[in-house]
Amino acid sequence: MKFIISLILIALLSFAFSLYLPWWSIAIVSFGVPLVIWQKPYLDFIAGFAALFLLWGGLAWYTSSANSHLLAEKIAVLVINKNSPLTLITITALAGALVAGLSALTGSLLRGIIWKKA
């Protein structure tokens, strides 16, 4: 349950923060949520990873579909030299996921230190 709540919270807050703040606000969110919702560090990593994989992957896919992947096809050729919007969407999802997962893990480990001392 905690895992699901943590995942949803990271995804929602990341979306909300990104409306007004730079892209790296997803790191702040993912770092912060484990301080509030306590889980094992590996679960926090997975929650953060999955949250942003779904959020960024989903948003990129949704946006690109409405665009008939017109731009993604061109950018994919430009960036990865391959006409594959899906690869670009996956790379996007993984980038967000890694940042969020690692931030969540860092937050989780910090909480462990604080909690033990307290």
Place this chain on the structure above:
Amino acid sequence: MRIVFFCISLLVTALLLFALGTATWTPLALGNFLSPQHGIWQNAEPAKQSFDATLHFPELKGNTTVYLDERLVPHIVADNDEDAYFIQGYLHAKFRLWQMEFQTYAAAGRISEIVGDVARDYDRGKRRLGMVYAAENLLKEIEADPVSKAEVDNYTAGVNAYIATLTESRLPVEYKLLGYAPEKWNNLKTALFVKQMTETLAGFENDLPMTKALAYFGDAKLRLLFPQIADALDPVIPKGTVYPEATVHPIPPASKDSLYIQPDTTTVQDKLKEINKPNPANGSNNWAVSGNKTQSGAPILCNDPHLTLSLPSIWYEIQMITPTMNAYGVSFPGAPGVIIGFNDSIAFGFTNSGRDVKDYYSIQFKDETKTQYRFGNDWKSADLRIEEIKIKGKPPVYDTVAYTVFGPVTYDNSFPASEMPGKALAARWKAHDPSNELLLWHYLDRAKNYEDYENALQYFTCPAHNVAFASKSGDIAIWQQGTFPARWNRQGVYAMPGEDSSYMWQTFIPRSENPHVLNPERGFISSANQRPADSAYHYFIPGEYDLYRGIEINRRLAAMSNITPQDMMKLQNDNYNAFAETARPLLLKYITQSSLEGMANQYLDTIRNWSLNNDINLTAPTLFTLWFKNLEKQVWDDEFEKAGVDKMLPSQPTLIEALLKDSTFAFADNINTPQTETIADAVSAAFAKTVATADSLASVNKLTWGMYKNTSIYHLLKTKVMPFARTGLMVGGGKHVINATQHDHGPSWRMIVHLTKDTEAYVVYPGGQSGNPGSPYYDNFIDKWAAGEYYKAWIMKKGEEGSDRLVWKMIFKKG
């Protein structure tokens, strides 16, 4: 232990954030670029998006509605002129911001700020050409006139109104790829844009290579190799026209023969390196036929400007309706008004005059400080302008440009190469002089008749153009309009001595003496960058002139009657090669077919039986083009290599006319061999090379004209962003052909205006209204353009706000 894990995790996270957050290890900062809420995905605009909007701006005076049709062409219906220009600026920015800003960066020599060190010499070249100085002089005039000032002020305010609404996530793709953001627009940027176009069209000359060539060939030979008037010339103003006696008479300097047209090897030393020069193929076709040659009885005006084709396109289609005008046509993102188009009463189109309005003067500095230079018997002080060139990722570089009585010193021992030239060279360029071209378009857009058109032309000084005109009242006319120096014979062909004031431009040709014609007897006017007048014109007018397109256009128009717009479409897309018509018999005369075997024999038959059309599925145009190019190399390369000139050759028409006239043409001999080659030897050698190239092209299926030419439209960032380009378009035509489509250069806008009671216009350009490579409107006109087809322009009239042609509405309100 927990602390260790935490520290490792923190470090890895921080490293990842740094890696994605900066462009340290990757070409661009990937985190921001990939973020769906910030980066590239934000530019993936919905294919079926609505452009409906209601916008409020305090700068507006009234309420305006912009109706967008299904091609995304805006029809601005405004209460007043001020709001219309504000909204034009807003729309240009909304759809084309990156290109308009990039082009002004290019004009100002600021590309290094965006792309780094690689553009340093490009930027220095622009500074040394005095591009910003030219723009400042233009801007002073624009702002001194209340009409043009109001126009440009409102335009700038409109651009900035859009920029102010732009969040980082909404920046055009190119900003995200290159990692920078737009500046605020200002009036100087508009002036810079106009000067960028001026350089494109009036920046070409060959003074330096000619001066270099003078040392080797001498003036007499160069007069033959670069003749002023081609035998076959069919000028803009019909032959036989009697020109009034010249009213100004420039006096040649006393030392002309001894000092000027004598080989002077110190002016341009061993190595000749020039700054970027515009493409000499920048030209156009325009023509108008009078009512008695058309089926409807109404005049038809046509124009297709030939420029380097680019995405986003240089043009943005627009209609502007205000109480003072109803103008439709194309505009330049970066400048207010309709540039080529028509209104309720008249139509107008442009072709480049090709006239030389830029000369170089050798400057003798007193010392390395460049503060003083020899002028007459004195040392004169130069104005030093210190140019700071900012470079992305590096400290700025500084370049001192000395301004003389002529203009900026473009070349000296620090630029473009330290080993050149012997003397410094200052540019005297008409584009530096104060002028106010915005008024030309202001008044043309509103012109009602020939008098209004003629009056508007007074504001057009540089770049000089052949301005075609037709009116509903039945007049057709063409003026070669610009301000031209009145030159003594051979003035400005070579670099001139800068210490002697008698070599300066003495005066200008009075405007009334510019070649022009109103309602000529033949029933049509036309221009295609050929020399404006035959030898009956009294002034010495050097330039970079075309020849065969003009001949063919005039031949066709003379033969046509009962003309319809459809006939004009066919003519604009005509692939007949009039140059080949002249050159083929000569090539065939000098080749001995009996000595040929196999493919060579077949290739020759192909050329012999060719329809002379540069059609995509034929191989003959490729074979002919290769053959003639090889012949040029065969004839010229030996001498021009010896002369140390590699980027300038006599024109193809000059070569063909020389070979037709002189069967013992001396240049046919290769001076590097002991024996004496004849024309036949050169033609045969060129053909042998052609056969070898043709064989290898055929083996990869690239011998047909369409495949060989590979018509392509590159993005402004060229090969850096190939996915944004359109390549492999199958389009016929080419050099010397009315359909002047070359590999990446050609008709950038095709327009046919039928001036019936309700104007009918057929238009197309190779691009689309949106500059966003992620928009379906980025390149949606290209296939139609490539196929030689047109859109019937929807010319909106007041009261048609409910038409189903109008798909979206943008409402602009005060407040």
